[in-house]
Amino acid sequence: MGKAKKTPKFAVKKKLVSSKTIKKYKEEVLNPNKKDTQKDKLPKNVPTVSSALYFTYNTALGPPYRVLVDTNFINFSIQNKLDLVDAMMQCLYAKCTPCITDCVMAELEKLGQKYRVALRIAKDSRFDRLPCIHKGTYADDCIVDRVTQHKCYIVATCDRDLKRRIRKIPGVPIMYITQHKYSIERLPEATLGGAPRI
Template sequence: MGKAKSNKKYAVMKRMISLKDGRIKKSDRQKKKKKPKPKGPSQNMSIREIPQTSSAMFFQYNTQLGPPYHILVDTNFINFSIQNKLDIIPSMMNCLYAKCIPYITDCVMAEFEKLGRKYRVALRIAKDPRFQRLPCLHKGTYADDCLVQRVTQHKCYIVATCDQALKRRIRKIPGVPIMFLSQHQYTIERMPDAYGAPKL
């Protein structure tokens, strides 16, 4: 035997008992009135703490950015530079048309040392005397957190990274440009127009 076809019912709503039904008590028949909210400053207000905006920021424009540029370098940025056969400091200068000072934090150096012999060339480049070292006072050696924390405190840095997750985190911080590799050269993102930054 075949199955009997059942027609689909469209826009069917659940049946509700009307307030006039005999099964409902008199006290329940009247709709409950909402209590009016008290007006004025006496009511309980939720207090939100908004982080203080940096004095370097003029709306979305960062006034502390200017030559010579201070660039925080991430581990994968150096690795990708080696793969693309780019000399870091001259390539940075070609990108920004100004003097660049690369900075390396202790966390980034610790990450290179953890990576082992495979990345010994990158470690040798990171130990170059032209790279300035920044000491880390926090616990742990996770470089991404370290860079994000440093950039939120001081708005004078450009972050050089090729890590997508770190880029996403830095884009949420206003006024911090990101340098990355694209088509075998360095490009910069979110740089103010006043300094003649190259357009993407």
């Protein structure tokens, strides 16, 4: 017959505080000249919450809507034979102002002769031209940065990666093309404070 194992009894021994722990405590907590390492670990540029957002309600969104257009959205509109401004007005039932950044224009110019129709549409006088200050001409980063700073835009894109990035930003609706017409995603949530979809 084997020896029965004893279960450990809790709270029997009192732990003694050693002199090393007291010294360490004094150095960490009570020393006023010591630098706080936790503040150094925090990120430098913490994004501030937009004043336009009230919980999930975006107060900056309202007619006339400002729609930030991506390169592939113009190309897909041409393929589906949709006029940008008219189709946007049919989708939102309000006046829309399509906006194009310098990065999107540069991308369209880089694509060359094949996309000359898209470039001609983008140079239309009904479109607002938004200047870019940053370096480079990568339109996706430009659109994401602009939308995080200013919550007054609806983003029009068919790019899956860009949609995924924009969904992480609260209060920004996404316009895309489905079944030969424009459709809007997250607009009730952005304007009606998280209203359920019907």
